[in-house]
Amino acid sequence: MSQNPDTTSPQTVQADESDARAAHQADRMPTPEEEAAAERNRLDPDVAQAYGEAVERGANVQGEGQITP
16 A cells, blocks of 8 residues: 555556456356346436437536546
8 A cells, every 4th residue: 555645556556557458358148138138128218318418518528627639
């Protein structure tokens, strides 16, 4: 653990970088029952609209919080 609680230790940075490079994949394929349940799901139109608005707002953010490539 780092002596300064506001500083990330080198070990933590190394572990984070290792995790970022690791292959990420599902531990198994969905079962037929899980696939069927997913197909039965219906999206709430209000939730879909709110999500779309949030994505649009995030894409157009300027100033603090703006991510520049």
